[in-house]
Amino acid sequence: MQQLEAQLEALTSQVATLQGRQPENKLAMVVFSGDMDKVLASLVIATGAVAMGMEVVMFFTFWGTPVLRDKDKRVGGKDIMGNMFAAMLPKGADAVTLSQMNMGGLGTAMMKSLMKKKNVASLEEMVRLAEELGVRMVICEMSMDLMGFKREEMIEYEHLEFGGVAKFLEEAGTSKVQLFI
Amino acid sequence: MSDATKISKSLDLKGLACPMPVVKISKGIKEVAVGEILEAHTTDPGSLTDIPAWGRTTGHEIVDASQDGENIRFLIRRTS
Numbered sequence: 236m237q238q239l240e241a242q243l244e245a246l247t248s249q250v251a252t253l254q255g256r257q258p259e260n261k262l263a264m265v266v267f268s269g270d271m272d273k274v275l276a277s278l279v280i281a282t283g284a285v286a287m288g289m290e291v292v293m294f295f296t297f298w299g300t301p302v303l304r305d306k307d308k309r310v311g312g313k314d315i316m317g318n319m320f321a322a323m324l325p326k327g328a329d330a331v332t333l334s335q336m337n338m339g340g341l342g343t344a345m346m347k348s349l350m351k352k353k354n355v356a357s358l359e360e361m362v363r364l365a366e367e368l369g370v371r372m373v374i375c376e377m378s379m380d381l382m383g384f385k386r387e388e389m390i391e392y393e394h395l396e397f398g399g400v401a402k403f404l405e406e407a408g409t410s411k412v413q414l415f416i
Numbered sequence: 417m418s419d420a421t422k423i424s425k426s427l428d429l430k431g432l433a434c435p436m437p438v439v440k441i442s443k444g445i446k447e448v449a450v451g452e453i454l455e456a457h458t459t460d461p462g463s464l465t466d467i468p469a470w471g472r473t474t475g476h477e478i479v480d481a482s483q484d485g486e487n488i489r490f491l492i493r494r495t496s
């Protein structure tokens with residue numbers, strides 16, 4: 236009888252541990268790419284996931300980082316490399332280009348006009364929709380540091396955070412779905 | 417029309433592309449009471465597979481899906 240009780244106790248604690256490890260109904264996404272098409276795909280999946288009842292967190296890292304720059308903000312006090320990256324990398328979601336068929340910007344312009352015609356939301360509109368839906372966005376501190384970006388030049392976004400790999404892994408570890416785009 | 421299929425709210429989502437139909441329907445369903453019906457009109461051919469997938473995932477019941485040319489109409493019952 237005592238043995239049974241001990242077994243029951245062990246089982247109960249095991250079940251509690253397992254329940255703690257159940258992944259949440261959450262999507263954790265890395266947006267590594269700064270290509271317009273891939274960022275569009277990531278935002279479509281993110282907003283769609285909220286519609287499906289999921290919590291969503293997106294990590295913008297490396298080439299994805301400049302997608303969240305604010306096109307109207309100017310910040311000074313950068314070194315030569317920082318100024319170079321600032322000038323060469325796209326300034327915000329409206330400035331990114333296609334991964335294929337860009338043709339010096341012509342292809343991207345054509346795709347944008349086609350998207351408008353076909354009622355596909357622009358990247359900037361998708362970012363605002365994501366904000367409204369409560370999609371969290373985390374910007375990688377290391378990428379910002381490498382490229383010389385400052386927090387003050389990033390977009391105003393209600394659910395914006397800054398973090399590193401541990402933050403991503405914590406979120407990914409408790410998510411049902413993880414994507415790298 | 418019987419009470420069981422009475423439409424409480426209707427959404428015109430014609431012309432909208434992915435992911436907007438599913439995003440708007442997920443918002444619209446919260447605006448009808450549990451047990452009530454939301455009607456949605458779409459033209460996105462993808463919505464024919466997307467909305468039932470959304471229903472299976474969220475648990476809301478797709479009472480009817482019908483297509484007339486490019487126009488698609490869904491009747492969705494809020495279950496929770």
